[in-house]
Amino acid sequence: MLFNKVAIIGIGLIGSSLARVLKRNELCREVVVFDTNPDYMRKAVELKIADAYAPSAAEASKGADLVVLSTPVGVYGKLAEEIMPVLKPGAIITDVGSIKKFAIEQILPHIPPQSGVIYIPGHPVAGTEKSGPEAGFYELFEGRWCILTPVENTPQDALQKVAEMWKSAKMRIDFMSPEHHDKVMAAVSHLPHLIAFSIVGTVADLEGYEQQEIIKYSASGFRDFTRIAGSDPTMWRDILLNNKTTILELIQRFVEDLIALERNIRWDEGDKLFELFARNRKIRKEVIEAKQDDPEILKLFQPGRKEDNKLAK
Amino acid sequence: MLFNKVAIIGIGLIGSSLARVLKRNELCREVVVFDTNPDYMRKAVELKIADAYAPSAAEASKGADLVVLSTPVGVYGKLAEEIMPVLKPGAIITDVGSIKKFAIEQILPHIPPQSGVIYIPGHPVAGTEKSGPEAGFYELFEGRWCILTPVENTPQDALQKVAEMWKSAKMRIDFMSPEHHDKVMAAVSHLPHLIAFSIVGTVADLEGYEQQEIIKYSASGFRDFTRIAGSDPTMWRDILLNNKTTILELIQRFVEDLIALERNIRWDEGDKLFELFARNRKIRKEVIEAKQDDPEILKLFQPGRKEDNKLAK
Numbered sequence: 001m002l003f004n005k006v007a008i009i010g011i012g013l014i015g016s017s018l019a020r021v022l023k024r025n026e027l028c029r030e031v032v033v034f035d036t037n038p039d040y041m042r043k044a045v046e047l048k049i050a051d052a053y054a055p056s057a058a059e060a061s062k063g064a065d066l067v068v069l070s071t072p073v074g075v076y077g078k079l080a081e082e083i084m085p086v087l088k089p090g091a092i093i094t095d096v097g098s099i100k101k102f103a104i105e106q107i108l109p110h111i112p113p114q115s116g117v118i119y120i121p122g123h124p125v126a127g128t129e130k131s132g133p134e135a136g137f138y139e140l141f142e143g144r145w146c147i148l149t150p151v152e153n154t155p156q157d158a159l160q161k162v163a164e165m166w167k168s169a170k171m172r173i174d175f176m177s178p179e180h181h182d183k184v185m186a187a188v189s190h191l192p193h194l195i196a197f198s199i200v201g202t203v204a205d206l207e208g209y210e211q212q213e214i215i216k217y218s219a220s221g222f223r224d225f226t227r228i229a230g231s232d233p234t235m236w237r238d239i240l241l242n243n244k245t246t247i248l249e250l251i252q253r254f255v256e257d258l259i260a261l262e263r264n265i266r267w268d269e270g271d272k273l274f275e276l277f278a279r280n281r282k283i284r285k286e287v288i289e290a291k292q293d294d295p296e297i298l299k300l301f302q303p304g305r306k307e308d309n310k311l312a313k
Numbered sequence: 314m315l316f317n318k319v320a321i322i323g324i325g326l327i328g329s330s331l332a333r334v335l336k337r338n339e340l341c342r343e344v345v346v347f348d349t350n351p352d353y354m355r356k357a358v359e360l361k362i363a364d365a366y367a368p369s370a371a372e373a374s375k376g377a378d379l380v381v382l383s384t385p386v387g388v389y390g391k392l393a394e395e396i397m398p399v400l401k402p403g404a405i406i407t408d409v410g411s412i413k414k415f416a417i418e419q420i421l422p423h424i425p426p427q428s429g430v431i432y433i434p435g436h437p438v439a440g441t442e443k444s445g446p447e448a449g450f451y452e453l454f455e456g457r458w459c460i461l462t463p464v465e466n467t468p469q470d471a472l473q474k475v476a477e478m479w480k481s482a483k484m485r486i487d488f489m490s491p492e493h494h495d496k497v498m499a500a501v502s503h504l505p506h507l508i509a510f511s512i513v514g515t516v517a518d519l520e521g522y523e524q525q526e527i528i529k530y531s532a533s534g535f536r537d538f539t540r541i542a543g544s545d546p547t548m549w550r551d552i553l554l555n556n557k558t559t560i561l562e563l564i565q566r567f568v569e570d571l572i573a574l575e576r577n578i579r580w581d582e583g584d585k586l587f588e589l590f591a592r593n594r595k596i597r598k599e600v601i602e603a604k605q606d607d608p609e610i611l612k613l614f615q616p617g618r619k620e621d622n623k624l625a626k
Contacts, residue, residue, distance in 0.1 A: 098533075125533045129597070144532055184526050187516050189533035194574065195512055196534075200593045202563075202570045203500050213497050215596075215603045219457055220411075220438045220502035221509075223600055224541055228534060230597035233590035237583050244578055250515070251575045255568060257515045261507065262564045265557055270550050277546035280513045283528075284442070284543035287536055290528045 002161050002168075003028040003065040009057045009079055010071030011035045011044045012232070013127060014096045016136030018068060019049040021169040024138055034060035043133045062086045066161075069095040069107075074238035077106035089116025092158050096124055098185060098235075100149045100178035102242040108151060118158040121178065123147045123185075124171060129230040141169040143291065149178040186246040190239060191254060194247065196228035197236070315474050315481075316341040320377040322370045322392055323384030324348045324357045325545070326440060327409045329449030331381060332362040334482040337451055347373035356446045375399045379475075382408040382420075387551035390419035402429025405471050409437055411498060411548075413462045413491035415555040421464060431471045434491060436460045436498075437484060442543040454482040456604065462491040499559040503552060504567060507560065509541035510549070 006028045008015045015033070022031050033050040034057045035041045041053035054060035061067045061083040069076055076095060087093075093111070097103040100121050111117050126144040128135065146166040150159055163173050176184075203214060203222055214222065240247060264272045319341045321328045328346070335341050346363040347370045348354045354366035367373035374380045374396040382389055389408060400406075406424070410416040413434050424430050439457040441448065459479040463472055476486050489497075516527060516535055527535065553560060577585045 125530050127533070145530060147530075184522055184530060185533065187519055187522055188527055188530045188535040191516065192512060192534035192538050195508060195538075195571070197590055197593055198571045198574050199505060199508055199567060200596055201574075201589055202567045203504065204592070204596050205570070206500055206566075209497055209500055214501055215599045217438050217458060217460075217497060217501045218600045218603070220440070220498065221505035221541060222501040224537055225505050225508075226593070226597040226600045228537055229590070229593040231590075233587050233594065236590055237586045240578050240586060241581055241583055248575060248579060251571065251578075253519075254512060254515045255571065257518070258508070258511045258564065258568065261511050261514075262561060265553050265564075266561060268554055270554055273550045273553060274546050276514055277510055277542070277544075277549055279517070280510055280539070280542040281546065283513055283517055284539040286528045287531045287539045290531070 001026065001028060002164055005030045005032065005064045005066075007031075007054075007057075007061040007064040007067045007083075008033045008050070009035075009060060009067065009069050009083075011040050011050065011133045012070065012131050013135045013140070014124065015068065015070030016044060016047075016049055016133035017126075017138065017140040018070065018096075018124075018136075018165075018169065019044065019133075020136060020138040021141070022165075023049055025168045027165055027168055028066070032060045032064070040133050047133060049133070049136075056082070058082050058086050063088060064091060066092045066094065066165075069093065069097070072232070072235045072238045073097040073099060073103055073106070073242060074234070076103055077110070080107040080110040084110050084115065084117065087115065087117045090118070090158075091116075092118045092120060092162065094120045094122050094162050096122060098123060098189065098239050099243045100147075100181045102182075104149070104151060104178055118155055119151060120154065120159055120162045121149045121151065122162060122166070123149070123181065124166060124169070125189075126171075127231075129227050131232050139170075141166065141171045144171055145174050146171040147174045147176060147181055149176060149181050182243050183246055186243055186250055190243060190247050191250045193228060193231060193236060194240060194251070195254065196225045199225050200229040314339065314341060315477055316378040318343045318345065318377045318379075320344075320367075320370075320374040320380045320396075321346045321363070322348075322373060322380065322382050322396075324353050324363065324446045325383065325444050326448045326453070327437065328381065328383030329357060329360075329362055329446035330439075330451065330453040331383065331409075331437075331449075331478075331482065332357065332446075333449060333451040334454070335478075336362055338481045340478055340481055341379070345373045345377070353446050360446060362446070362449075369395070371395050371399050376401065377404060379405045379407065379478075382406065382410070385545070385547045385551045386410040386412060386416055386419070386555060387547070389416055390423070393420040393423040397423050397428065397430065400428065400430045403431070403471075404429075405431045405433060405475065407433045407435050407475050409435060411436060411502065411552050412556045413460075413494045415495075417462070417464060417491055431468055432464065433467065433472055433475045434462045434464065435475060435479070436462070436494065437479060437482070438502075439484070440544075442540050444545050452483075454479065454484045457484055458487050459484040460487045460489060460494055462489060462494050495556050496559055499556055499563055503556060503560050504563045506541060506544060506549060507553060507564070508567065509538045512538050513542040 011033045044050040124146045324346045344363045357363040437459045
């Protein structure tokens with residue numbers, strides 16, 4: 001058993017999926033949860049993925065060996081401040097936030113070195129567009145990557161324990177600096193989400209098209225964007241505002257490329273269009289070969305499947 | 314039986330899926346195919362979804378009751394010209410192109426009124442990003458919409474026959490003008506695809522990020538765009554160049570909205586971001602309620618499933 005008591009603060013998609021792993025794989029003796037939504041907490045206990053819930057983050061964290069912050073990143077600072085007084089030396093705080101530089105800036109200043117509390121910033125790169133404890137499932141993390149961005153002087157045994165937990169969820173582990181993490185994620189995650197948010201707004205705003213028609217024929221492409229754009233609003237507001245510099249630069253690059261493509265269309269430059277599209281196909285092939293989509297993605301949406309994932313170490 | 318002989322010109326994803334429907338549902342006595350790719354033709358016969366293949370579109374169409382053009386729209390004009398001499402009075406030409414005004418402009422001038430040949434422009438709104446006869450499957454069209462955009466003086470019995478064929482594929486049928494079709498599709502299909510093509514290019518071009526990392530962490534959003542952007546290059550080149558006016562206008566609107574969103578991020582307007590994202594979620598909910606995604610989409614990628622689709626009329 002890796003831990004005695006684990007506290008999960010925020011029992012949404014990620015928190016509840018991790019809770020399922022902790023319980024089913026018997027990684028700890030006790031899971032206690034806190035969430036600002038009382039229904040979520042009750043549901044977690046009802047689903048038997050938590051042993052108990054607490055009236056506050058501090059109450060939930062009392063005496064915990066591990067506290068997992070799985071709320072939107074915007075409240076990390078407040079939470080760290082709140083739970084610090086109840087943590088014992090050797091207790092580990094980890095998080096699952098999609099931006100790591102900001103997470104560290106929010107959490108680390110609240111941890112005095114003499115407290116003996118250890119912070120391990122983490123990001124399990126997995127998810128669906130759904131939210132809440134019922135949206136979570138045991139297999140969410142399988143075959144995906146978990147990125148850990150340890151700060152200076154992190155004790156190796158604590159780092160090892162957090163890595164073990166994610167490995168037990170069948171994740172593959174990567175280590176990198178928080179800055180590099182945030183740059184990579186801006187490109188592969190933040191920009192795509194932002195574009196999806198934007199295009200769904202554009203299409204929904206069009207006058208002269210009946211709203212009904214947009215929904216009706218959405219299977220022809222729009223649908224896939226609504227799926228991406230259906231992700232949690234609070235989480236994404238916090239991500240976009242707090243990884244701002246990199247994201248604004250990427251938007252500029254994207255707009256440049258889009259304008260170039262627009263120009264290709266206006267001037268009938270079919271060869272250039274073909275060239276771009278053919279290159280895209282090659283990238284798509286690489287994604288499939290890296291087992292980051294299809295048929296893996298289908299399995300993700302089929303909770304309860306039994307077979308082991310061959311990718312997991 | 315709806316037809317005696319059906320010719321399918323272009324035996325890719327759509328053509329081969331329709332061939333499967335024609336054979337399995339016994340809608341005709343004979344399916345003859347032509348494709349510029351000899352491997353595709355041989356494969357179709359090998360898969361028993363075609364009875365024979367022919368050395369040219371004209372040979373394939375000889376004596377056919379129905380000719381289905383399921384090639385990229387860019388070659389419709391050439392094909393119509395080529396097959397006209399071999400068609401008998403009462404023969405029907407239909408197509409599956411994603412732009413209808415252009416399709417009609419290409420095909421109709423080649424059909425003299427006295428020929429007795431009837432053209433029914435159609436667009437089965439279904440697909441995946443895959444191509445070729447092996448990518449097709451019987452269930453592709455189930456529960457999706459088929460839009461017919463009939464031209465003036467179309468005989469009702471011919472229209473009825475084409476509608477019956479798509480109904481047999483479990484599609485729902487809609488009628489509209491070609492102009493309206495092209496506007497709706499520009500919004501729900503052409504713009505989303507174009508954006509996906511563009512963003513995959515932007516992300517792949519970034520220096521300082523290892524290509525390998527982009528692929529590795531693609532499950533966090535980028536993956537979904539590569540799927541959309543993996544669609545057939547020739548088909549999309551032809552669509553974008555030939556529905557130009559509407560598409561260029563939509564790109565402008567999209568860029569405006571994106572710049573506004575960029576500004577919201579730059580000036581920390583979290584409330585505005587939240588508002589946009591929350592509205593997106595509502596649209597997503599409507600798409601799901603209209604059964605245009607999830608779990609229907611999953612079934613689409615599972616060829617061979619047995620259950621009937623409850624949506625089909």
